[in-house]
Amino acid sequence: MTTSDAPRTLFAKVWDAHVVAARGSIDAPTILYVDLHLVHEVTSPQAFAGLAARGLRVRRPDRTVATMDHSTPTRGGLALADDQARAQLRQLERNCAEHGVTLHALGSAGHGIVHVIGPEQGLTQPGMTIVCGDSHTSTHGAFGALAFGIGTSEVEHVLASQCLLQRRPRTLRVTFTGLPPPGVTAKDLILAMIARIGVGGATGHVIEYAGEAIRALDMEGRMTVCNMSIEAGARAGMIAPDDTTFAYLAGRAHAPRGEAWDRAVQTWRALPSDDGAVFDRELAIDATALEPMITWGTNPGHGVGISQQVPDPARVSDAALRAQLDGALRYTRVEPGQSLLGVPVDVVFVGSCTNSRLGDLRAAASILRGRHVADRVRMLVVPGSAAIKAAAEAEGLDQVFRDAGAEWREPGCSMCIAMNGDQLSPGQLAVSTSNRNFEGRQGPGGRTLLASPLTAAASAVTGRVTDPRTLMAETPNAPARTA
Amino acid sequence: MTAPRFTQLTSRAVVLLDADVDTDQIIPARYLKGIDKAGLADALFADWRARPGFPIGTPASAGAQILLAGDNFACGSSREHAPWALVAGGFRAVVSTSFADIFRGNALKNGLVPVVVPAAVHAALATALAADPALELTIDLEAQELRAAGVATTPFVVDGFARRCLLDGVDELGFLLHHLPDIEAYERGR
Numbered sequence: 001m002t003t004s005d006a007p008r009t010l011f012a013k014v015w016d017a018h019v020v021a022a023r024g025s026i027d028a029p030t031i032l033y034v035d036l037h038l039v040h041e042v043t044s045p046q047a048f049a050g051l052a053a054r055g056l057r058v059r060r061p062d063r064t065v066a067t068m069d070h071s072t073p074t075r076g077g078l079a080l081a082d083d084q085a086r087a088q089l090r091q092l093e094r095n096c097a098e099h100g101v102t103l104h105a106l107g108s109a110g111h112g113i114v115h116v117i118g119p120e121q122g123l124t125q126p127g128m129t130i131v132c133g134d135s136h137t138s139t140h141g142a143f144g145a146l147a148f149g150i151g152t153s154e155v156e157h158v159l160a161s162q163c164l165l166q167r168r169p170r171t172l173r174v175t176f177t178g179l180p181p182p183g184v185t186a187k188d189l190i191l192a193m194i195a196r197i198g199v200g201g202a203t204g205h206v207i208e209y210a211g212e213a214i215r216a217l218d219m220e221g222r223m224t225v226c227n228m229s230i231e232a233g234a235r236a237g238m239i240a241p242d243d244t245t246f247a248y249l250a251g252r253a254h255a256p257r258g259e260a261w262d263r264a265v266q267t268w269r270a271l272p273s274d275d276g277a278v279f280d281r282e283l284a285i286d287a288t289a290l291e292p293m294i295t296w297g298t299n300p301g302h303g304v305g306i307s308q309q310v311p312d313p314a315r316v317s318d319a320a321l322r323a324q325l326d327g328a329l330r331y332t333r334v335e336p337g338q339s340l341l342g343v344p345v346d347v348v349f350v351g352s353c354t355n356s357r358l359g360d361l362r363a364a365a366s367i368l369r370g371r372h373v374a375d376r377v378r379m380l381v382v383p384g385s386a387a388i389k390a391a392a393e394a395e396g397l398d399q400v401f402r403d404a405g406a407e408w409r410e411p412g413c414s415m416c417i418a419m420n421g422d423q424l425s426p427g428q429l430a431v432s433t434s435n436r437n438f439e440g441r442q443g444p445g446g447r448t449l450l451a452s453p454l455t456a457a458a459s460a461v462t463g464r465v466t467d468p469r470t471l472m473a474e475t476p477n478a479p480a481r482t483a
Numbered sequence: 484m485t486a487p488r489f490t491q492l493t494s495r496a497v498v499l500l501d502a503d504v505d506t507d508q509i510i511p512a513r514y515l516k517g518i519d520k521a522g523l524a525d526a527l528f529a530d531w532r533a534r535p536g537f538p539i540g541t542p543a544s545a546g547a548q549i550l551l552a553g554d555n556f557a558c559g560s561s562r563e564h565a566p567w568a569l570v571a572g573g574f575r576a577v578v579s580t581s582f583a584d585i586f587r588g589n590a591l592k593n594g595l596v597p598v599v600v601p602a603a604v605h606a607a608l609a610t611a612l613a614a615d616p617a618l619e620l621t622i623d624l625e626a627q628e629l630r631a632a633g634v635a636t637t638p639f640v641v642d643g644f645a646r647r648c649l650l651d652g653v654d655e656l657g658f659l660l661h662h663l664p665d666i667e668a669y670e671r672g673r
Contacts, residue, residue, distance in 0.1 A: 021669065045517075071516055137561075200503065200583070444530055
């Protein structure tokens, strides 16, 4: 399948280049070489313990980078972590020190959410294979890398061998035709796709995102799209590298320099899918017809355009689907067949590996500037990394958030996964820029509506689920199409 | 290293037909702060156990090693704590119409066999188990067959390599390390 001039997909080119030629392993999966292994505190301790039990070392510490993100406090430093989280973070420190693995510890300049710092430091590059014990590893596919989440056993495999045993997935190309209207962001594109195909709609597939709307996105927007590939069940999401990609990478700490950069770009330019390359499935979505999206239920496929009505289970004939929709609406306490506009909001969270980058913060700030968060609403803004926090502060975004009455926090996963004390109280309803609205995801009994930073900020201002375009119209400098 | 083995299992089954059960339900994130695999049995479906009639963790479910689950079981996060918790809770096989990719791989590495059956068979099993909760199912990994009294014997397919590993107790990492010379050659050839 690597032969001659047969047109190949971006995925196939990256996959084929990482197949380790192995002899005599009939029926064995492909041994796939891993260029970059990202590690965090939650899914690695048992893998390091497994390594120790075998008397093994990390084989390629130079291809392994760790950070602390899931259970880190977003204020007050490590001292404020609970005992169990602190023990887990200390264990990561010990494991990295023992094996010579670079660790971006809490409080360091390189610290941040694993899927934010990889691209930010130029570690993530086109054509790479990248894995992490985290399903949102698909984020890195925005650069034309093949990046996917793995379990802890596989983390151990990669630590020990720098390889994984993998079956070749199928391919799905999703083409977003046309450009989305103002106020419709990368988050809305991907929520619309998941609503279309469902949370299992891309199982077994690697998605390549294509089309005018994708090409027009900046790298942060592309990361938002690829990030949520897993929410459709996809193994990974990828976007062909182009000048936008190269401009983002140029000059970053781990990006090639000088002649090496020129050679790299030349190689990267050959990565996009060839004309005539065949995908196992194709899907087209008209971006011009989209509006800001919001979820109403308990999985990321439960999304609707913000002016649309949520489903009415009574009108659904399939009994199993009806039961699921019914259960989801009961949990979120959303009225069947109603619009979400105007539903009262308790908490607004801007952050997570989906939407915590500078463009996301700028988008939220564009709504909040000169306005105030509604009286009974709590708003948290959690930058994705120390570098983003510094950049946001350099342009005064922190002051916009503080002036508006929002909390400006230290970087981390925070209320996306609610492991660090940032969480909803039972019954509270959040509009959140994160990636999962599963039951209890943001705290037991908490209710989550997923949306873009624009929609989240607009809802914070009014205290109700709000179409951001109604506030953008009053904002002369609103970004047409960002985040 | 010892690897999990699985040849054949005959057991009662617990029925949880919700579609798209995510790993946050199987084990909520607050139970992911450990540095070992201890104590995960109590974390299994911790937030759903309070639901009236929830079938797991009840006296009636004690001893059942098979879970009959809904479509797209265990979607969401990559946490291997999900199969760890299911195994800690006594399960050795999950029967469904489909599984999320990462969970399927994680489960196989822990001796928890994901068995995919057609929707009609799934419905027949659900009906049979509703009529007789004591009905025993047999998961035969050697023959790749699911058998139950009153339900047609159903073939299923498990990844050939993963199946071989489970039948023979082969350690996957051991297999990979055996190929270190190939991996080194690949690195030299780049």
